[in-house]
Amino acid sequence: MSEKHILTSPLLTEQGTVYANILSDITNAIFISGDRLVTTKLAQRYNTSINPIREALKQLQGEGFVHVAANSGARVAKFEASTTRNVFEILQLLDPYLMEWFVEEHSREQREDLFRILRKMEDIELVDQYAHVLYRHLDTEFHWLMYKDHYNKNAVELWRRNRLILHVMHGSLKLSARRIEQSISEHRALLDLLEKRDLAGTLAMLKAHITNSGRYWSRYQIR
Known part of the structure; x- marks a missing residue:
């Protein structure tokens, strides 16, 4: 890069x-690493x-x-292979907790910002390593926007640190076109459910999104 x-x-x-x-x-x-x-x-x-x-x-x-x-x-640092599993298990607990507050409290302006980030993600052409890093940054920005203002700053900080660990672990790796397509579809579904303020649907979609991401990286991460 x-x-x-x-x-x-x-x-x-x-x-x-x-x-x-x-x-x-x-x-x-x-x-x-x-x-x-x-x-x-x-x-x-x-x-x-x-x-x-x-x-x-x-x-x-x-x-x-x-x-x-x-x-x-x-x-x-060189992270052990088990770190991927551990990080995603932590995120599976934290993301729904932080998201529940956002579903109820978010503004239309925040939702419009999420749509803006999603459009940037959709427009990326994965032609080099930079594009893959950019996609991961935008993906992180998407979730950070939803969680950063949560009142429980300890939970937000724990989420932030674990998300940074993923960036460090996956910095030199590339996402497959299939996973990109799946990820964008999941983000789009999240936004549709957020617009309806459908709490149960949003949390179910979020769980699927994290599970799919964890399964992908656990399978393809190279050490």
Whole structure:
């Protein structure tokens, strides 16, 4: 992926910081699982000194995105295959909880924003790795818009962190055309049900969406 294709995830709540810059590069597959994160090179990349880099790496290590070993320095974390299963099981619990509030409380303007994001997803031509990363960012933005204003900020933060883990794990992988088509259809169905404020239907569709996504990544993820 070329430098001009760097995206900023809507999940990065500390935009503009060294921490956010490093995590953005990880979620955009600039750095992938196992890559070394050399402090001097990172300081040059982000035009900063060594200390902010070290502090950011320490924070990322605490969150599980970076692994630091005594003899090999910092590297992008390598997640176990079971992590995919665990993350999707957590999301299967959190998404319906957060969505239930949104179904009842969302505005027409928020729904229009969701339609706007969906149209962008539909317009993507999957011609290179950047397009696949862009699709995942838009997919995340779609769900983030629905959940970010929920009153339970602890639940929102837990959802955010697990969604970021998926970005890190899948950053260098491509979605199949069939999964893209299925995913867009599921998003469209969610919007139709939201417009009707059909709580039971929305939650059932959301569960199917998460289950299908988890099944796809569990099957095709390469380590």
